[in-house]
Structures are given as structure tokens and as C-alpha cells.
Amino acid sequence: MNSLKDFFIFCSGADRTILDRVPSDENKYLGIGGTIFFTGVLATLSAGYALYTIFDSYIMAVLFGLVWGLMIFNLDRYIVSSMKSKGGFGDFMVALPRLAMAILLALVISKPLELKIFEKEIDAELIVMEQETFKEQEDRVNARFAGGITAAENELATLQAEVDAKTTARDAAAAAALAEADGSGGSGVRNMGPIYRAKKATAAQAQAELDETLAALQPQIDAKRSEITTLRAEAAAGITSLERGAYGGMAARIDALDRLGSRSDAILMASIFITLLFIAIETAPIFTKLISPRSPYDHLLHEHEHVYAMEAKESITERTNNVKNRLRIHTEVGVHQTTADIAAKKAEIDVALREHRKSLGDLGLGLG
Structure with a gap:
């Protein structure tokens, strides 16, 4: 315990x-x-x-x-x-x-x-977020191919519409000729006369135009269908290649x-x-x-720290004063030493000048 x-x-x-x-x-x-x-x-x-x-x-x-x-x-x-x-x-x-x-x-x-x-x-919630993330990734992949697929589908629709128009015209002409032949339409008379031959010729012309259109456009239609299939396959491959790592960091x-x-x-x-x-x-x-x-512990802690603070302050002050005294001693001793050196140097110079003058005076007396 x-x-x-x-x-x-x-x-x-x-x-x-x-x-x-x-x-x-x-x-x-x-x-x-x-x-x-x-x-x-x-x-x-x-x-x-x-x-x-x-x-x-x-x-x-x-x-x-x-x-x-x-x-x-x-x-x-x-x-x-x-x-x-x-x-x-x-x-x-x-x-x-x-x-x-x-x-x-x-x-x-x-x-x-x-x-x-x-x-x-x-x-x-992570499952929902994961599906949203995967859907967003798939949408970005599909968006890369959507333009090409849409353009190819529009071109295919235009070509197919032209073929369908020719097919519709051919079917209408053939139906008109058949109705004329059996008397269910046209003149309403069952015969194989000139009217039927004219409608038959028209149906044959419509078939020829359809065959000509198919011969010209079917390769393009097949190419567009192949292009669309290829683009969709590439989009599917891109979606399949997406990394579906663990989601939940x-x-x-x-x-x-x-x-x-x-x-x-x-x-x-x-x-x-x-x-x-x-x-x-x-x-x-x-x-x-x-x-x-403030509890007794706080007071004792403050006293404890205060004692150390005062001792540190006293020690710092004492060391500061010691440094100041030593600096003062060095300064004053240095000044005194310098003054004494100057005085001694002056005395040497004075002695040297007196001896020089005396020697000049003795030289002058000798010459006289």
C-alpha cells in the first residue's frame, strides 16, 4: 500500500x-x-x-x-x-x-x-462510403470513354437511320406491289397488269437503292459497332483494374x-x-x-525555494563584489605602476639631459 x-x-x-x-x-x-x-x-x-x-x-x-x-x-x-x-x-x-x-x-x-x-x-458507415468511393472511381473511368462512345453511337445512329429509311421505303414499295397483285390495295383489282408492273419496278428500284446503301454504309456501321464494343471493353477493363484495397483508415x-x-x-x-x-x-x-x-505544502515549498533563491542571490552578489574588488585592485595597481614608471622615466631623461649639457659646457671651456 x-x-x-x-x-x-x-x-x-x-x-x-x-x-x-x-x-x-x-x-x-x-x-x-x-x-x-x-x-x-x-x-x-x-x-x-x-x-x-x-x-x-x-x-x-x-x-x-x-x-x-x-x-x-x-x-x-x-x-x-x-x-x-x-x-x-x-x-x-x-x-x-x-x-x-x-x-x-x-x-x-x-x-x-x-x-x-x-x-x-x-x-x-464505412461500407456505404466504400461503395460511394468505388462508384466515384468507376464514374471517372467511364467518363474517360463516355465521349468516344457517345460520338460513335451518334455516328452509328446516323448511318443506321439512313439504312432504315431505305429499308422502310423498300418495304413500302414491296407491300404496295403485293397489294396491287392480290387486289387488297391500290386499284383493288386482282391482276398482273401495268399498274402492278410499275409498282413492282418501283419496289425493285427501292431494293436496288437499299442494296447500294448497304454496300456503302454497312462497313462503316460494322466499324462503328466494333469501335463502341472496343471502347466499352476498355472501360470495363479500366474498372476491373481499379485497386480495391481495404477501406477504413x-x-x-x-x-x-x-x-x-x-x-x-x-x-x-x-x-x-x-x-x-x-x-x-x-x-x-x-x-x-x-x-x-494555499496549503501547508505550498508554504513549505515556497520557503524551500526561497531559501535556495536567497542563497543563490547571496552567492551571486558575493562573487560579483569579489570580481569588482579584484578589478579595482588591478586597475589601481596598474595606474600606480604606470605613474611610477612615468616618474622613473622622467628622472632618467632629466639625468641624461644634465650630463649632456655638462659635457657641452666642458667642451666649450677646452676650446677657449
């Missing part, structure tokens, strides 16, 4: 030696440490699920999940332990950047767990959750409350330290 308490106090970032002097604050820091620890556990689970979705490997998910969880744990511990309660409005200003960081971490941690919570609904799942939320108020509200829950968990240690009055 003591080992577990020591671990949670370590998680809180509290100084154990100071906390031992104020046992009344122990429960407070046990709660803070427990919150930080379990936030790290949730971060590990969240990152593990997210990375399993990406790599599809349990080993990679466990390894990177642990690394991510330890990083979040260490960051949370630092954020909380670096807050020093001094009382007043200054504590809120100090807490603001830490709260912003905690909220960001909560958003990052909560999203993969949201995806896991709504996994069944997301999987169903992290981005796709986030998009699916967003689509579900836009259609279902229940899912949207659940997603929002899950995010708010993680924000509350992540920011709880900070708010605990922020709204709590």
Missing part, C-alpha cells in the same frame, strides 16, 4: 520530503497523481487503438502506444508540478497556458477512443464519425460529451491546484 501511495505521489510531481512534513496534504496529491496516471493509461489505450488502425499490428500498437502514453504521462506530470500556488489572480494567468495544453491533449486522446466506442456504427473513420454525427443528434451529443469528459479528466489536476487555497 505504501508503495502504491509513493507511486501516486511521484505521479503528482510533489516533493516527498516536503510532503512528509505536512501529512494533511497527502490525500490531495494522491488524487492528483492518480488522475495523471490514469490519464496516461487512457492515452496509451487511445494511441494503441489508433496505431493498430494504421499499422494493423499488435506489436507496433503496443510499443508505440506505450511510448505515447509515457510521453503524455510525463507531460501531464510536468504541467501540474510546475504550477506553484502563490494565491491571487497571478495563479490564473500561470494556469492559462497549462489549461490550453491540457485541453489540446484531451482532444488528441479522446478522438481514437470515440472511434472505438462507435466502432460498429462506423463500420456500417484513421482518416476514413474520422470522416465516417463526422457523417454519422451530422445525421444523428444522439451520436453528435455522445461524441461531444465524451470529448468534454476527457477534457474534464485532463484539466482536473490543474483546476484542483488552481481552486485549492
